[in-house]
Amino acid sequence: MQNWEQMDAIAITTAVQTGETTARAVTEAALQQIEVGNPALNAFTEVLAEQALASADAVDGAIAQGKDAGPLAGVPFAVKDLYDVSGMTTLAGSKINRDNPPATQDATAVARLKQAGAILVGTLHMDEYAYGFVTINSHYGATYNPHDVSRVAGGSSGGSAAAVAGGLIPLSLGTDTNGSIRVPASLCGILGLKPTYGRLSRAGVALFSTSLDHVGPFARSVRDIAASFDAMQGADLRDPICTERSPEPTLPQLPQGLNELTIAVADDHFATGASPDIFAALETVAKTLNAEKRVTIPEAKRARAAAYIITSCEGTNLHFSRLKERPMDFDPATRDRFLSGAFIPGHWYTQAQRFRRWYRDRVRELFEQVDLILAPTTPCVAPKLEQQTLVIDGEEVLLRPNLGLYTQPLSFIGLPVLSVPVQQPDGLPIGIQIIAAPYQEAKILRAAAVLEAAGVIAAPAVVGH
Amino acid sequence: MTQSDAEWQAIAAYVDQMATMIELPIPPECREGVIANVMRTKAIAQLFLDFPVPDEVEIAPTFDP
Numbered sequence: 001m002q003n004w005e006q007m008d009a010i011a012i013t014t015a016v017q018t019g020e021t022t023a024r025a026v027t028e029a030a031l032q033q034i035e036v037g038n039p040a041l042n043a044f045t046e047v048l049a050e051q052a053l054a055s056a057d058a059v060d061g062a063i064a065q066g067k068d069a070g071p072l073a074g075v076p077f078a079v080k081d082l083y084d085v086s087g088m089t090t091l092a093g094s095k096i097n098r099d100n101p102p103a104t105q106d107a108t109a110v111a112r113l114k115q116a117g118a119i120l121v122g123t124l125h126m127d128e129y130a131y132g133f134v135t136i137n138s139h140y141g142a143t144y145n146p147h148d149v150s151r152v153a154g155g156s157s158g159g160s161a162a163a164v165a166g167g168l169i170p171l172s173l174g175t176d177t178n179g180s181i182r183v184p185a186s187l188c189g190i191l192g193l194k195p196t197y198g199r200l201s202r203a204g205v206a207l208f209s210t211s212l213d214h215v216g217p218f219a220r221s222v223r224d225i226a227a228s229f230d231a232m233q234g235a236d237l238r239d240p241i242c243t244e245r246s247p248e249p250t251l252p253q254l255p256q257g258l259n260e261l262t263i264a265v266a267d268d269h270f271a272t273g274a275s276p277d278i279f280a281a282l283e284t285v286a287k288t289l290n291a292e293k294r295v296t297i298p299e300a301k302r303a304r305a306a307a308y309i310i311t312s313c314e315g316t317n318l319h320f321s322r323l324k325e326r327p328m329d330f331d332p333a334t335r336d337r338f339l340s341g342a343f344i345p346g347h348w349y350t351q352a353q354r355f356r357r358w359y360r361d362r363v364r365e366l367f368e369q370v371d372l373i374l375a376p377t378t379p380c381v382a383p384k385l386e387q388q389t390l391v392i393d394g395e396e397v398l399l400r401p402n403l404g405l406y407t408q409p410l411s412f413i414g415l416p417v418l419s420v421p422v423q424q425p426d427g428l429p430i431g432i433q434i435i436a437a438p439y440q441e442a443k444i445l446r447a448a449a450v451l452e453a454a455g456v457i458a459a460p461a462v463v464g465h
Numbered sequence: 466m467t468q469s470d471a472e473w474q475a476i477a478a479y480v481d482q483m484a485t486m487i488e489l490p491i492p493p494e495c496r497e498g499v500i501a502n503v504m505r506t507k508a509i510a511q512l513f514l515d516f517p518v519p520d521e522v523e524i525a526p527t528f529d530p
Contacts, residue, residue, distance in 0.1 A: 241527060305512035312506060320489070327492050335495060340502030342489050343480055348510045353524040355513050360525075 004029045005167035005461050008221040009075040009228070012170060013117070016074030017063060023056035023074030027119050030076035033463075034121065034168045040465040041144050043153075043163040045081045046088065047122040052076070055119045062117075070117025071227055077171040080160050081123040082130060083107040083215075084204035092206040093128040093156075095139045096322055096329050107204025108236050109173055109215050116231035121169060125159030128331040130175055130208040131315060131338065132156050133183050133403035138331045142385060145188060146462040147428050151382040154184030154403065157218070161188040164218045167461030171219050171228055175205060177212045178307055179377075179407025182419040185218055186377035186431020189421040190459040191448070192218045193225050196243075196438045197414025200229070203238030209314035210241075211353070212307065212411055220459035222448045225418065226251040229441060243439075250442040254449040261443060263372040264293035266435075269300035270375040270406055273392040278376045281422040281430040286374055288456045289447055295370055298362050300409040306352035306359075307412040308401075313349045316341030360413040367437035372447055377419040377431030379405050406433065416441045420448050420457040432457075476503050 062069040082092040084103035135143040135158025143158035145151040146166035153162040157174025161184030174181045176194040185192025193216045217228040233247035390399040419431040451457040
């Protein structure tokens with residue numbers, strides 16, 4: 001296959017299903033691309049060549065027999081190394097988890113993509129236990145940005161974003177608690193969807209902060225995000241917060257365009273702090289979508305603070321026994337933060353959760369006036385690996401926590417959000433968030449498809465780093 | 466002693482005593498970093514702790530967005 005690394009998942013599966021190529025040929029090309037491209041990016045933690053080729057042969061066999069091989073037949077994908085893959089130990093970016101036994105079954109999201117015919121080719125790098133926005137990990141090194149390998153890929157799902165942006169695979173999965181899908185999608189110039197809280201099953205995924213954890217896909221086209229999201233929908237008794245709603249396919253809705261959608265730009269918290277090129281990209285997106293209104297998401301700064309407290313308490317609670325028994329085996333980048341979460345008074349946590357309820361109700365009211373809201377994803381383009389600070393509104397602040405400036409107040413109440421990439425002719429890509437009311441992913445994807453068709457967003461693979 | 470010195474000492478004492486209470490030993494090389502993080506967390510929490518939430522607003526037991 002020629003230039004397969006630039007093809008999106010739908011183009012690949014179409015070629016496989018029409019006999020233009022085979023799943024084996026695509027998988028071999030992906031494995032080759034990973035072998036050549038991964039050393040510069042450090043995106044993969046494990047490559048599952050044998051397993052992938054066996055799965056590809058099964059897909060080719062099904063197609064040869066005239067069977068339905070699934071909507072993603074022959075599409076290579078990989079997952080953040082906190083999704084269980086049967087037979088492998090789930091490391092979650094840690095050293096400590098190396099002592100765990102192998103997983104006995106695939107995470108539900110992995111199983112559903114496989115069921116749709118996709119081919120699992122490996123696992124992907126991350127910040128330890130998903131606590132970070134940069135994917136600089138003392139145990140396994142940093143993941144590098146395909147647009148400029150002297151810059152971070154973002155995190156915590158950095159490997160998932162870099163592998164797709166670098167053309168190693170067309171599709172990957174990550175997780176997002178405070179921005180860990182959207183931040184790396186923004187910095188690597190691809191699409192990353194954080195669905196509604198509870199809409200996709202988290203069963204078999206190493207959790208971080210259960211009130212806020214989401215799973216979701218990365219891809220280079222809107223239709224790939226829609227197709228993979230659709231393949232993963234559905235109730236799951238293994239995840240106590242997974243919705244019992246019937247799946248609602250979004251892919252068939254993409255051609256509906258902006259019909260009757262009211263779109264606004266977020267002001268206040270979301271209209272300050274970013275560099276001018278970010279706001280210029282946001283205006284271009286807003287103009288294309290006829291978004292003339294401005295809306296205020298109330299108390300977003302407080303929401304961000306409350307999200308931090310909940311994350312810290314729940315993350316520490318989850319890892320308490322490990323913090324007690326093996327503190328020095330944690331990554332220094334996460335250790336002191338995890339330890340400090342043990343000292344948060346119960347009143348603060350409870351108040352953060354009550355504030356969350358209050359804030360959710362106010363934002364629900366906002367969505368009675370508008371269908372979609374636009375905001376920047378990150379306050380800056382991909383920073384240098386060694387960069388420690390950032391200037392926001394004239395004040396020098398720590399870089400790492402502030403990469404979540406605009407993402408945290410949204411995941412806090414489980415809203416569905418897609419980060420879409422605006423490419424700069426002579427610069428690094430910029431991410432813009434498209435935000436909807438709960439369960440309205442289809443509206444987001446319709447707007448994203450309009451932007452893609454207009455050439456305002458694009459995610460070409462960056463190969464040959 | 467400045468106000469921030471006094472706050473540091475107060476939080477350091479809190480961390481030391483609470484570590485005993487919850488039986489979480491803090492490695493000596495981490496103590497300073499943990500205290501600094503607890504101070505930062507306190508400043509962050511103030512952003513919403515002083516916001517009045519009506520009594521009838523309760524936590525969502527299973528969060529339904």
